[in-house]
Amino acid sequence: MPRIVWLLVAARAINRLGAFSLPFLTVLISTDFGASATTAGLLSAAFGLATIPSRLAGGHLAARLGRRRTIVLGLTGCALAQVGIAVADSLAAVAVFAVLLGLAFELYEPPSQGMIADAVGPADRVRAYGLLNAALAAGGTGAGLIAAALGRWDLRWLFVADALTCLACAVTLRFALPADRPGRGSAGHAGLPEPVHPWRDRALRALFASGTVFALVSLQITMALPLTLAHRGLRPSDAGLLFSASAVTIVAAQPALRLRRLAALPDSTALALGHALMAAGLAGYAPASGLPAFLAATVVWSLGDLLVLGRILGVVAELAPPGGADRYLAAYGVSWGIATVAAPITATQVLEHAGVTALWSGTAAVCLTLAAGQLLVVGPLIGAAGRPGAVPA
Structure with a gap:
């Protein structure tokens, strides 16, 4: 596997290691703000809805701004939204930051997956994406253990820890990934030959x-x-x-x-x-x-x-x-x-x-x-x- 594949796989594992806060969003809403189960469920659904335009925006921004910029933007946005949830003092503030988190949450995926597709030939893509899936699984295993430890202390610290892993990934990939080429398509081509639909x-x-x-x-x-x-x-x-x-x-x-x-x-x-x-x-x-x-x-x-x-x-x-x-x-x-x-x-x-x-x-x-x-x-x-x-x- 090329170096860039291993780099993205490792970054995804680190990021996934911190992605243990989302399952506790409804718990935080219910316990800290006394919201009903229905309200907590609606706010979680609002986060899910926001991830839909986020994924589409990730593909659009990768083509316009460049893949590295889009990846860094997405990870940084997630970190800021997570900190916002951690320090929020009202249910309305939590709702706003939950939606903002959803809007930033999927920006990372299209450019990172596209980089892997371009870095390896068709015959190796199954292995490359399999490694990415394995990284998510491995990170998820550790995430549960970290959540169990921090969650006994204060649920808000889960969101702080998640924000720190997002920022760590953003900084690492900002300096490790190849620079975006101005005026060129997201895949390194001299512009797209025709609009992609x-x-x-x-x-x-x-x-x-x-x-x-x-x-x-x-x-x-x-x-x-x-x-x-x-x-x-x-x-x-x-x-x-x-x-x-x-x-x-x-x-x-x-x-x-x-x-x-x-x-x-x-x-x-x-x-x-x-x-x-x-x-x-x-x-x-x-x-x-x-x-x-x-x-x-x-x-x-x-x-x-x-x-x-x-x-x-x-x-x-x-x-x-x-x-x-x-x-x-x-x-x-x-x-x-x-x-x-x-x-x-x-x-x-x-x-x-x-x-x-x-x-x-x-x-x-x-x-x-x-x-x-x-x-x-x-x-x-x-x-x-x-x-x-x-x-x-």
């Missing part, structure tokens, strides 16, 4: 649709797993152990992405396999009653998650025209913003009205539908676009 690409729209459902499933796991454990008579806090097991699985299984037989799979086949593994794992949650059963199911769906996240960003980058990777990755990434808003609603409503078994059986069925869609719909569209690694139409 991601939403006109049928293949990208199909990937976006399936990606939104995948993101919804991923975030539902985060939201619903602690509640599921409580319904089954286990401690909700044991979900932290399961999430750590997921992270360890994703990191430990990275070498599998380099296996010749797996790497040679067409993109649509690899994505379908990933969704099928997720279906198998999530189906295991439906009858599970003890922690060992939940642990085994977690390992299985985590392997599927590894396959999907390691492959999908490379597919999106290959769809983009020269110089358009930032815009394409930004457009695709909006799927996570939509899922951030929808997941808390779908997870809690299905769990409340249908129960644990129906929630996880239904989620597994959704993953199987995604697997079929990759082979029957997405693959042919990518093939029609003349992209490599696609299933022929």
